[in-house]
Amino acid sequence: MLLLLSFSAFAQEEDEEVTIRKQNPLSKKADFDKPRPKIIELDYILVQRFPAMSTSESQGNSQADVDKNNTVRFKMKFPILLKDKTQLFGGFRYSRESFSFDDIRETNYDLYQRLENRNLKAASMELIFRKTLAENKYLFAYVQGSLNSDKIQFENIQNQLKTTFSIVYNVRKNPHTEFGFGAGFGFQFGRPVYFPAIIYNHDFSNRLSLLSLLPKKFDFRYTFSEKMYLYAGVKAGGASYHMQNNPVSGFENVEFRQSGIFFRAKLEREIYDFLWFSVSAGHRQPLNIFISELGKRRRDSIIDVDADPSQYFELSLFLVIPRKIYKRAKGR
Numbered sequence: 014m015l016l017l018l019s020f021s022a023f024a025q026e027e028d029e030e031v032t033i034r035k036q037n038p039l040s041k042k043a044d045f046d047k048p049r050p051k052i053i054e055l056d057y058i059l060v061q062r063f064p065a066m067s068t069s070e071s072q073g074n075s076q077a078d079v080d081k082n083n084t085v086r087f088k089m090k091f092p093i094l095l096k097d098k099t100q101l102f103g104g105f106r107y108s109r110e111s112f113s114f115d116d117i118r119e120t121n122y123d124l125y126q127r128l129e130n131r132n133l134k135a136a137s138m139e140l141i142f143r144k145t146l147a148e149n150k151y152l153f154a155y156v157q158g159s160l161n162s163d164k165i166q167f168e169n170i171q172n173q174l175k176t177t178f179s180i181v182y183n184v185r186k187n188p189h190t191e192f193g194f195g196a197g198f199g200f201q202f203g204r205p206v207y208f209p210a211i212i213y214n215h216d217f218s219n220r221l222s223l224l225s226l227l228p229k230k231f232d233f234r235y236t237f238s239e240k241m242y243l244y245a246g247v248k249a250g251g252a253s254y255h256m257q258n259n260p261v262s263g264f265e266n267v268e269f270r271q272s273g274i275f276f277r278a279k280l281e282r283e284i285y286d287f288l289w290f291s292v293s294a295g296h297r298q299p300l301n302i303f304i305s306e307l308g309k310r311r312r313d314s315i316i317d318v319d320a321d322p323s324q325y326f327e328l329s330l331f332l333v334i335p336r337k338i339y340k341r342a343k344g345r
Contacts, residue, residue, distance in 0.1 A: 046236075046239040047222075047236075048242055048281065048333075049333040049334050049336070049339050050090075050333065050334060051088075051090075051331045051332070051333055052089065052090060052331075052332045052333065052334065053087075053088070053089045053331060053332045054086075054087070054088045054089070054329060054330070054331035054332075055085075055086070055087055055329065055330050055331070056084075056085070056086040056087075056088075056327060056328070056329045057083070057084075057085055057086075057327070057328045057329075058083065058084040058085075058086070058325065058326070058327045059081060059082070059083055059325060059326045059327075060079075060081065060082035060083075060297055060323055060324075060325045061081065061323050061324045061325065061326075062078060062079065062080055062081065062115075062323065063078070063079050063082075063320055063321045063322070063323035064076065064077070064078050064079070064320070064321050065077055065078070065079055065302075065318050065319070065320045065321075066318070066319045066320075067122065067124060067125075067316050067317070067318050067319075068316070068317050068319070069315060069316040069317070071262075071263065071315060072122075072123065072124070072261055072262060072315065072316055073122075075120060075122040075124075075125065077114050077115070077116075077117070077120050077122070077125050078114065078115040078116075079112055079113070079114055079115075079320070080113045080114060080115050081112075081113050082110070082111075082112050082113075083110065083111050083113075084108055084109070084110040084111075085108065085109050086106070086107070086108040086109075087105075087106065087107045087108070088104065088105070088106045089104065089105050089106075090102055090103070090104045090141075091103050091104070093140075097145075098144065098145040099142075099143070099144055099145070100142070100143045101140065101141070101142050101143075102140070102141040102142075103138065103139065103140055103141075104138070104139040104140075104141065105137070105138055105139075106135070106136070106137045106139070106159070107134075107135070107136050107137075108134070108135045109132045109133070109134050110132070110133045110134075110135075110252065110254075111131065111132050111133070112128045112129065112131070113129065114128075114129055117129045123260065123261045123262055124260070124261055124304060124316055124318075127256070127260045127261070128269075131163055132163065133161075133162075133163050133252070133254045133256075133269065134160075134161070134162060134163070134164075134165050134254075135159050135160070135161045135175075135252065135254070136159065136160050136165055137157050137158060137159030137160070138157070138158055138159075139155065139156065139157040139158075140154075140155070140156045140157075141153075141154075141155055142154040142155075149184060149185040149186070150182070150183070150184050150185075151182075151183045151184075151185075151193075152180070152181075152182055152183070153180065153181045153182075153183060153193070153195075154178070154179070154180045154181075155177070155178060155179045155180075155197075156176075156177070156178045157176065157177040157178070157199070158174060158175075158176050159174070159175045159176075159177070159200075160173045160174060160175075161173055161175050161200075161252065161253060161254045161255060162254055162255040162256070162257065163254060163255070163256045163257065163260070164257055164258075169255075169257075169266075172255045172266060172307055173255045175199070175200040175253055176198075176199065176200075177197070177198065177199030177200060177201060178197060178198055178199065179195060179196065179197025179198070179199070179210050180195045180196065180197070180210075181193045181194065181195030181210050181212060182194060182195055183212060189215060189216035190214070190215045190216070191212065191213075191214050191215075192211075192212055192213045192214075193210075193211070193212035193213075194209070194210065194211050194212070195209075195210040196208070196209055196210055197210050200251070200252070200253045201229065201249075201250060201251060202249060202250070202251045202272045202300075203251025203252060203253055203270040203271050203272030203300075203301055204251070204253060204270050204272070204301070205253075208228060209227075209228070210226070210227070211225070211226075211227040211228075212225065212226055212227075213225045213227075219236065220235055220236045220237075221233065221234070221235055221236075222234045222236070224246075228249060229248060229249055229250075230246060230247070230248035230249070231246050231247050231248075232244045232245065232246030232247075232248075233245050233246055239336075240282065240283040241280070241281065241282050241283065242280075242281045243278070243279070243280050243281075244277075244278065244279040244280075244281070245277070245278045245279075246276075246277065247274060247275065247276050247277070248274075248275050248277065249272070249273070249274050249275070249300075250272065250273065250275065251270070251271055251272030251273065251300075251301075252270070252271055252272075253268055253269070253270045253271075254268065254269045254270075255267075255268055255307070256268065256269055256304075260304075261304060261315060261316065264306065264315060266306075266307055267304050267305065267306060267307070267315060268304070268305055268306070268307055269304055270301065270302070270303055270304075270305065271299070271301065271302040271303075272299075272300045272301045272302075273297050273298055273299045273300050274297070274298045274300060275295055275296070275297050275298075275325065276295045276296045276297075276298070277293050277294065277295030277296075277325075277327075278293065278294060278295060279291055279292070279293040279327075280292050280293075286335050286336055287332055287333055287334065287335045287336075288330075288332060289330075289331050289332075289333055290328070290329060290330050290331070291327075291328075291329040291331070292326075292327070292328055292329075293325075293326065293327035293328075293329075294324070294325070294326050294327075295324070295325055296322060296323075296324060296325070297322060297323050297324070297325045298322050299320040299321075299322065302317075302318035302319075302320055303315075303316060303317050303318060304316040304318075
């Protein structure tokens with residue numbers, strides 16, 4: 014019970030109760046419910062068939078068709094510190110990504126042979142900090158440490174470790190509009206990069222809302238009811254994996270990096286109170302896919318991969334806070 018109530022308190026920055034006033038155009042619905050925060054989530058992501066062309070001065074050139082690119086991902090969050098103006102939450106993530114090629118036996122190319130049905134893994138821990146500075150002003154900080162490799166082990170941790178951090182100052186202008194700005198560093202786009210962080214969320218009505226965390230994602234959300242939501246937008250993402258034991262000729266350790274933009278539509282639906290599922294479909298536009306030595310950038314890459322755009326699908330099953338407990342925690 015304490016765990017669920019604490020998640021409700023933490024979710025206030027995204028799911029704040031709306032004050033209803035007669036003159037407010039958002040007052041048509043007395044009980045304006047936004048999605049409840051997720052506690053545990055299991056995702057399956059499938060990127061459909063696409064051709065890939067690899068070019069390299071040292072490894073030669075080759076072309077192959079990727080039959081499928083699968084990712085299985087598990088996420089969970091839990092409270093660590095709960096005070097009136099200070100909250101600290103932890104999280105754990107684990108993902109496993111694999112590639113399957115057509116006619117791999119006919120392609121004598123080290124990279125394709127190594128990636129064929131080879132699991133690329135990421136195991137991470139994260140901390141989420143929220144500090145209330147004033148009635149409508151907040152400070153958020155996020156830190157993540159992740160071990161990314163084709164073989165996660167406690168040796169050579171420095172080569173597998175990918176760190177991400179960001180800090181954002183957030184202002185809730187009114188019950189329907191909030192904005193924030195900050196900066197971060199991480200591997201979320203497939204390579205180490207510093208980036209600005211800009212938040213802008215706005216409710217146009219009881220049903221239509223804009224949710225943005227730039228440059229990572231931009232979504233419109235349509236609320237059918239407190240049991241079903243539809244999202245449409247775009248998100249950017251990527252990954253970086255340490256590959257060991259001569260994955261390509263002449264190099265004992267390398268990094269496989271990829272990033273892309275995903276145009277998507279997603280439907281979330283309640284199965285039973287705290288148990289939900291979502292289905293997503295969309296279009297992936299690859300940005301950067303390459304193999305490099307540790308710490309090197311694309312201009313120093315060993316292999317560059319040019320992949321065509323493709324369709325992708327995502328299926329998720331997740332747990333949220335039970336409705337009665339969530340509304341009780343918010344005083345309704």
